[in-house]
Structure formats: structure tokens, C-alpha cells
Amino acid sequence: MAARENNRQNSPRAERDLIAIGIAAAAIIMFVGTGGSVFPQALRSWLGSGEAPDVLLVNALLLNIALIIFGWRRYNELMAEIRQRRAAEEKARQLAQTDPLTGCLNRRSLPPATDALVARHHSDDQAVAFTMIDLDNFKRINDVNGHLAGDEVLRETARRIVALAPAEALVARLGGDEFACVVPYDAAQPERLDRLVQRMIETIAEPIAVSEHEVEATVSVGIATTRAGHPDAAEALDGQELMHRADIAMYNAKKCGKNGYCWFEPQMENELQFRNALETGIREGLVNGEFVPYYEQQIDLENGELTGFEMLARWHSPRLGVVAPDVFIPIAESMGLIAELSEQLIEQALEDAKEWDADLTLSVNISPLQFNDPWFPQRLLKLLVKANFPPQRFEIEITESCLHDNVALVRSMIVSLRNQGIKVNLDDFGTGYSSFAQLRSLPFDRIKIDRSFVSAIGREGGASQIVNAIVSLGQGLGMPITAEGIEDDETLDNLRALGQLKGQGYIYGRPETIEQVRERLEGLGRLARPAEPVDGAGAAELAREAARKKA
Template identity: 35%
Template sequence: MLPFSADPDTSTPVVSYFMLPQRAIKKFALLSGLLFLITCAALFYIVCQQNSRQIEHSKVDVVKAMQNLQDKVGTVLKDYAFWGDAYRNTQQTINLDWAYARDNIGPSLFAQYNLEGVFIVTPDLQTRYALINGKISQQQAATWLTGDLKRLVKLAQARSAEDSYASDYFLINGDPAIVSAAVIRPDSSYTDYPHLSVLIYAFVLDADKLKSLDRDFDLHNLRLDTTTPGENLREPFITLSSSGGTPFSLRWDAEYPGNDLLKTIFPLLILLATLFCLAFNRLKARLYHAAKRLDAIQLSLTISEERLRHVIEGSSDWIWETNARQELIYLSDRFVCMTGYTAAEWLGKPFHQLINYDLDAFEKGAFDADSSHGMRKPLPCRLKNRIGLTRHCSLSVRAILSGHRVVGYRGTVCDITEEVEAKAHIEYLSLHDSLTGLANRSHMQNFLQASLGVMPEAKKMAVLSLDLDRFKPINDTLGHAAGDQVLNEIAARLKKCIRQCDLVARMGGDEFIILAIEPGTRQSTEKLCRRIIDAINATIVIGEHELSVGVSIGIAFCPENGTLANDLLRYSDIALYEAKSAGRNNWKFYVNEMNERILERRQIETDLRQALRRHEFFLEFQPRFELNGMRVAGAEALIRWNHPSRGLQSPANFISVAEETGLIVPISDWVMLSACREATQWEDDFIISVNLSPVEFYCGDLIARVSNVLQQTGIRPARVELEITESVMMEDAEQALVIMQGLKALGIRLSMDDFGTGYSSLSYLRLYPFDGLKIDRSFIANLDGSQSSQAIIQSVVGLGRAMSLTVTAEGVETSAQLDELLRVNCHQAQGYLLGKPMSVEALKTLMAMPAGRGTPGALSSPSASPSCPALHAQ
């Protein structure tokens, strides 16, 4: 017989064991003896290793047991310490009814968790509440626990920022105990840990608990040894140190599995060696038969290796094989894990009953592999597992050939359900807002383009741009988490307002878009807007806060206003701008005039930016008179703009644009700097008054800006007066108070402008640090013949004197008005009767006149008419 036999499938030569020479057999015997000796040596080595590993394993189990106890105590501790009710009932005073009588931090901690000690202590270790073995006690934690309790409390405070706790070993009456501590806090954002109480749990490691650990972790005779650990202790043991510095050891009886292994195997080895020697001679006689069997095994292994090679070529999850009729004849073990079926349930059944795949693609894919050098394209397929869930899979297939005849198929099935679902989820995220789940900008654009593309000319669409009112203060005061909850609630309400055929999308921030298909008449759209406003205006409850927001809406129609997506969106945005300018919480329909106004405002914005650079602004000053003696007390600075092409511009035409674009800040800085610089050339007792816009009050660092002006000009701060309207305090009362106090700290004066036009002026005078108030011109205008106006003026003047405020009357235009103000002893007045806005040279001339000589209107043009009141304007 030839020493090589040919594999009929692969033509790979296979070594034959029949022709092995005699010398090789003798060497085999010598090698077997050597292997026997090596085996014996290895056995003894394994025995030693097994014994050592068993001891180390038992140590790991004990350490794990102790860690589990610490984690158990720590988990219970965190549940109670980070509980809001625990903070509210223990921080100021201990609510014994809540804590003990209602068993919130009471006897159940001992009965259920075996916590022998429960304490609530102050940061300086004073015990506020104590439970010993489930009963109220007057025992101090520092005396009952033997250890460094102060260090444990400090560590608990440090770890509270990580939502964690501190734990250490203490001695209690000579017994070791696990003692854990955590800060009692209202929520994770609270960081004033040094002033919070600390909750302490003590878990004593007594004999019963050690027996329980002994049972749970299969230890033997687990016990405590509080003697000093050292070389006299026999393994196994672990040493633990208490917080007080006293070490103690946990000991148990070791197991020696290696010895048992040696007792079992070594006699068998001796017996095996004896039998081997006796049977060796007979082995030669049976060598021929054994060689033939080895040849057959070698051939089988070769075929198995070929099968394995084919499997490895595919990226598989589980392996299958069928006969030529596509009936399953092999399923790998992984099949059971992935589908829940057993292999016996499907062997012999058609493969297509298990896997839903395309039969033609299957046949084509089976032969494509050979024609493309082993590269196979996986086929998409689906199957239902045992519990009925549909799984997405990828199928690879290869034909098994005997010559040119197909004898079967084999391949792999890979579960790609997670990949398919992830792809679907990514596609969803790409089209939806991650916070609210509404359509995002991309989805809205696609929907709008698709609707415009297929919509006949006779059909209509309404594009509604929405912007929330009063949303920014929610983010600023309650945080972005509360803001996100509000946005989610708004999104849910908007979805309820629209039909199934419509779309609502979030554009970002607090901006939304609604696309209404066939909205009906203009009245129907108005009803939709009213429905939206009513839904959003309803109170939103976030925790303990009741919040209210509004919404402004701009509407553009297709095809009336346009048929292009970008145009409709732009027009609805322009209409939204008009709605917000008109007072918010309403809606506006787009008309062509709106676009013209937008273009005009943009031109004004551009001109304003150039005006700052080209020095086109200048100041006029309206004098303010001290009525007692008719002397000039100061002046109010008023901005003017000499436009190079349109001439003198009224502040009413450009101040609102400056406020919207943020240009009001540099313009106001210029006004304050120029006015104060001029005032430094006046007498030292003259006041310079400057108006502040409500917008700039919260835009930029106002205190730093005013301080900078004072430093640059060197003016005495008491001569500078800032006029503030009531709307500033209505926007954010708390922040307004902080800013005003900072301004007062600079030494300047604050005056409430337009007093009497708001809703809570009296409360503002009481709470805010005003030095004066200016009576609105609307009250002065009716002063001539109106007894009610006279009574109001008299009351305001009396109020101002009672509160030590300087009262100034604005808009004095007749002698009768002036006489009435003199009668009620009003402090100061200004108006066209006394002096119109004038240049600084004219103001200096007026200031130089002796007291009482500056007759009303002496330096004013008789033909001038009052200007519209506005920021820095009169």
C-alpha cells in the first residue's frame, strides 16, 4: 500500500500510518515512558496549583462577600439619604412622627436590613437622631462607634457630589462593623454639603451574619479573629483595618482539592503504566488495524477541515447545511442560542420553512461564489424565533458539488436585527427633533416641497410660523431641564391642535412651524390660531412651579402669497415679526407691505451702524427746573440723528430698530459718555439725566459700562441720573433689583420714568432703590381743568416727599399747569413751557442766568412742537 492516499474531493495527499518503521515504534515507547514521568511531575505541580488557587479563590469570595455587604448597606443608605422627603423632615428639625412613628427611618431598618445602628448627625458630629437595634436612643454616635467618625463624615461630604457615600470598618463594643455615611440632600444640584446633616448606618459583623456569609459563599467555619495578625496566622485569612486603627482578621477552614485529585488520579496512573507495559507487545500485532483506522480518521478530519474552511469564509452567526433538496441535515450549536429552537426540531425539514428568502436568489447566490473567487453577496432574509419575534438576517450560501453534481448547500445565517433597527432609528432621528419628537427642519422642508410639488393650483396650504413668548425667563430662572419639559408639553399641545394631514415641526429653540393642508377660509385659519394660542396659554405645571407662556404666529398662504417653499417660509417669518411687534400672543397674515417695512428697517439698521462710525449722532439737552426759586437743576440728554440723505430723524423712527438689533448698547454708551463729558463743564451741582432702554438693561454688563463712563469722564457719580421705565422691573424683578443695587453702589442716582403708566408703581418705589420719580406727561396734560388729575398729582407729590424722592413733572406746556405744580410743592419740572430741547451752548446760557430770571420758554422756539417720547428723545 502506498504511504499516501488521495482525498477524492480535494486531491490533497494524506499520510498513512501503516508504513511506520519499527524504530519509530520503539521511539514511541521511550517517548511514552518519558511522557509518563512528565505527567507525574505535572500532576504534582497541578495539585499544588489547585490547592493554592482554591485558597486564593476563597479569599476572593470573602473579599467579595464583604464588598457585597458594604454595597448592600450603601444602597439602602443612598435610597434614604438622597430622598427628598428625608431632607425635608430632618434638615431643620427631626420629624419623629415621620421618621420613627411612620417608620420612614425607623425600626424596619433593623428588622429588615439588620442595621444595629442608625444615626443622623450634624457636620460637627452632634447626634440629632439615633436608633440602636431599632429603638430610639440618646446614645451619641461618636461614643457608640469606635473609630475616626470625623474622617468618615468628611469623606461622605466629598462623595456626595458623585452621588455616592463613604464606608469604613469601625469597632462597636469590640465587634467589627461596616459603617456607611451619606449626606442628606434635597437633590443632586444641591452642593452646600458642609451645612447638611449626615445619615449613618452601622452593620455589626456578629456570628450569625458570618454564618450567613459562610452559607452564601460556600465557606467553612468563617470567623473573626481580633488578635494582631502576623506570621502566626495560618492561611487562609484576610486582614481588615478598622477606622480606629485596630486590625482584625477573617479566617476560615481551607479546602485542598488538589489532594483529592492526587488521591484519585495517581493510582490510576500507576495502573495505566502497568497495563501499558503489558499491552505494548499486543499493540504491535494490532498496529495494522489501528493504522487503517487512523487513515480513515485522517480522511474524516480532512473533510471536516474543508467544511470548516468553507464556513470561515463567510461571516456567520450560525451554520447550516442541506441536501440537494434543500432539506436541513446540519445546524450548529449557535442556532439554538439565536432562535430558541432545537436542532432536532428542524433537521429533515425544508430550509425555506425556517428562513424566508428568495428561492431564485438563493440558487443564484449558491453558484456566484465560485465564479467570483469566493466573494459572496449575502441575501437578506427573515425568520421568526420560538417566541414569535421576527428577526432580520443575512444569509450566505454555497453549493456543495460532487464533480458537476450538486449534492447539497451550506452556509451561514447572521442576525442583523440590531443593525436594521439602528439604521431605521438613525433615519428617524435624521427627520425628527430629538427633544420633542416633532418633525425637524429637514423633514418639514421635504414635506413642504412634496406638498407643493403634487398640489393642484386649486388647493391651498397655510404656513404658520410660531415663536413662544416669555420662554427665555423659564430657561434663565428654572434651568434648561425645566425649559425642555415646557417644550415637550408645548409640542404635545400643538399636535392636538392640528389634523392628521397637517405637520408640526420644531425649527430649534422655541420656534415651530405648522403646515396646514387645505386650511379652508381665512376665518378657519384664524380659528386654528385661536386654538393654538388658547392651548399654549394654559398653565404648565413643572414641579412646584405654575408657568405661563404665550405664542406669536405669522401666516402665509399658498398660492396667494407664493408657491415656492423658501418664499412661504420667509413670508410667514415676516408676518411673525409683525405679530411680535404688535404686542405678542396674537397672529398676523402676511401682506406685501410687511416686506417693504422689513426692507426699510434693514436699511435703517445699516444706516445706524454707519452713523456710529461717521459721528452722525448729536445731543440736545432739555433743562429741568427746580420750582422752588425757578433755577436750572440739570438737564436731560436727548439723542438726535442727522441722516446725510434723509435729514433730521425722529428717535421714534430708529430707537426701536436699535433695540431689536442690539445697536442700542453702543448707542447708549455714546450717549452716556458724551452727556457726562459735557456735564463736567457745568457747575458741580447740575444733574445730567440719561434714559435707559429696557432692552439694554439686560443686554451686556450695564454696571461695568456705567462705571467705565464715570472713570473716563471723571464726573462726580451723584450728578449722574439714569431714568428707568417700569417695564424693566416687570421683565425680571429679581435681576432688576440686583442690577439697580449695583448701579447705586457706584454712587449714581436712579429715577423711575413715566410714573403712573404701569400696574405696580407703588410697590416698585417701596422695593427698589430709586432717588426720584418723573410723573408721566399724560397726567400733566389734563392738569388744567381736571380735578381728578390735580388730586393725582397732589397725591404723587405727597408720596414722593414721604419717601424722600425727588418728584419731577414732565410735559409742562401751560402756565396753568406750572401754577398747579407750584401749588402742590412739586420739586422739579420740565417741558416746552420751561425749555425745549436745545444745544449745549444754549443750555449753558440758560444755566448762567440768575435764579428766577430764566423765564419759562425763554430759550425755546415758539414754533416748535412736542416730539414723540422715546428713548433719549422728547
């Protein structure tokens, strides 16, 4: 549509240009005819051998000269305009095909250029590799150093990639902090490509001078090739498919720890499709109420009495069945849905626990991402108030990883929660990097020993000594201890010998649904007793008692 409009706008000008050229051509023809008559007469008149030329013919000749000059100037202007238009079109083409910041190709132009490169190197001994290069933690570089520094990092990264790439390679910035380098290589020697990519990773990681200081950036690289494997058979892959595969491999490199590279393997795509299915299922499950709380018993090891339950999340997926939390919790965290999921489960668990005996506690695990939210204590208290659940019966459990990001924020949140009567426990103790000073400064109510140490008690190795040390530490700090993962009588006997502990594990049974918990508590006589109805006289007596207390 725009092209047709431009053609309509340019058409009158083109017609005027043609008319001007036609006039100039006619003027030249007339100049030749008129000049052939006027100039000889003028020469004879000047020599004194003839009459002066006719004034009308002289005027016509001068007019022809003026028209010729006009036509010539218009022709020059027309050619200059054409040159400008061609330059503008070339600039527009470059803008459409290249990244303005780095001068590399862009996402739009790379696939067809890749197709052409693949076509040129489609033979038994040649292959083409598509490398996807993504800067690690680039947002932090922008946040700390500013966007101008970030732009300089991008430009320098592009320069370093171009400097290392072979002459025929294609280098592109796909957007943001993502680059690509498409390289032809000898299919019989893929290790050369490995060395090239490794050099790129090492070179890009070298410090970049920005505004009188240095910035360091690492990259994760994914590699996809026109060879199905290393280097079996050639595949009919176009630029888009190569880009898709390299992108999958790049994210796998990030998942494996960043600052490295991965070749694409078919199972990576299967894993990605499974993850996408999980993400879709999690979103639908939150809407449909498919996430339900299960409960694991917590026992006083000294007398064997039930003291409470730990809530554990389960996903009742209509397609996948019952899904364990270690599958969907990390994905929910990466999707930013962990707070919604956790609060939905806590709300259900609080309603369930209202049926229990008043001396039974409910504990729930809190994601480190939730503990980064300064408003989390207020939202948790709102759930307790809504359920009319006593905060003294409620415990939250956080892992040691929560302590490393912002200790001051964690301390203020723990104090806020404990001021409301909620107990805060340190979960999976021994697997992180908590220091003695942190334990002394953070007012935890309980320490939970990780199951990896508990299950190894009594066997060869240092697990028993570690458990002994944790128990002694808890006694010294005045913090009660809970041991997780008790699965056999020998482990239970060893723990009982260490002192007064709580414990939980499969020796007491698997996590149970609320229906199973209700049946268990009913058998133990530990369900909350409903308030007994009172008759009219009893109601009057209660009213008088309330009046006396008020007085």
C-alpha cells in the same frame, strides 16, 4: 466624493459576490452532467448489476455539491446584506428628513414636501396655509425645569399638533422650539383655518405633566397662505417663501403680545426690512459716532432759574436724518447694544457739561436693561472719573419698570450710586405700578411726574387730582418733584400753585445741540470760567499757601 469612495470600497466585494454566484452556477451545471453519469452507475452497483462508478467522478460530484452549498449560502448572505443596506439607507433617509426628538419632518425636508402639497391643491377652490408655531418663553421652561423637561414639552407639543392637524397636513419641527403645520384648506372658507389655529393655541396651552408636576406653555402662530389675502387670488409661492412669510407673521404675533396668531400681510415684510435697515444703521452709527446728545432745560418754577439739563439721545443718520429715541432705543435694547449706546452718549455729555457753570446739573435716562447689570454702578463711576466730572452734578433717571424684576438688586445699586454722590430719580412716575412701600424703601432723590398727567392739568378728568396727590406724596417722603411736558402758560401757572417744583417742557424750548446750549449759557453768563493765569509772584504765593496748609 463620499459616494464614489463607497462605490470603490464596495466594488471588490460585489466582484467577489459575482464570482461566487458564477462558481455556484457552474457547479450546478457540472453537478447535472456528472450526476447523470455517477448516479446510474452507483444505482446499478448497489443493485449488483454493474460496476461501481469511477472514484474521480464521485469526487467531482461531491466537489460540485460542496460548491453548490457554498454558493447557496453566499447568495443568502448577499441577500441579507442587501436587506440590511436598504434598511440602513431608509434609516439614513428618515434621519435626514425627520426630527429625531419628535418624529416630525425637519426644516430640510419640509419645503419640498410643501411644494408637492401645493401642487396637489393648486386650483381655484383650494389653497395651502403654512402655519409657523413658536413656543413663548421656552428658554425659561428649560432654565426652571431642566432640558429633559423641555424635551418632553417639545414632544407633547408635537403630539398635540399632529392630533389636531388634518390627515393630509404636514407637521415639522424646524429647530429649537419652532414648529410648522402646512394645511390644505377650502379657499372660500378661511375661517375654518382660523378655528383650527385657535384650537391649536388653546390645546398646546393646556398643562403638560412633567416629572410629577405640570408645565404650561403658550405659542405664537404666524400664517401665510398661497392666497395673497383672504382669499383673493392665488400666488405662485413655493415652500421657502411660505415659510419666510409665516415666520414674519409669527414674529408679529409675538410683538402683539404672544399667545395668539397673525396672518401675513405685505406691510409686515416692509416693516421687517425697515427694522433690518435700522439695525444695520445702529451698528454703523455706533462705530461712526452718529449718536449725539441733545439737552432739554430744567427750570426752577418758583424763580424761573435754569438749574440743569436732561440729556436726550438723537441719531444723526446719513440716510434717515435726525431720528428720535423712541424709534431706535427699543431696537438697540432688543439688539443688546443699549449699554454701549448709552455709555457712549454719557461720555460725550460729561465732556459737554464740563463747560457749564458748576451749579448746573446733568441728568440722563437709564434703560431698565442697564439696571439689570450689577456692574453698572462701577462702569458709570469709571466714566465720571475718566471725565473728571463731579458726581454731585450728575443724576440718573430710571422708570418704574426697573422696580418689578429684582427690587433687592435695584436697592443695592441705588445705594451704591448715592454713596458715590450720584443722585437717582424716579422717572415717569404714575405710569407704572410703584407702591408706597417701594417709594419708602428705595432711597430716590427726586420724583418726576409723567407728561401725560402734567399736560392734562386743568382739564376735565382726574389728572389734576393725580398731580396733587403725587406732589403731596413727594412732600411727605421728602422727595423733590419735577414736572415733565410743560407746554403752555396755563399748565405752568397750575404747577406753580402746587409749591416748589422743577419743570421742563417745550414752553422753555425744544431740546438743543451742545452748540445751541453753549450759546444760551454764554448769553446767561453761565459758562464755566477758565482758570486765570498767574505770574511768577502769584505762583510763589500759591506755593507758600499750599505749604502752610500742608503743615
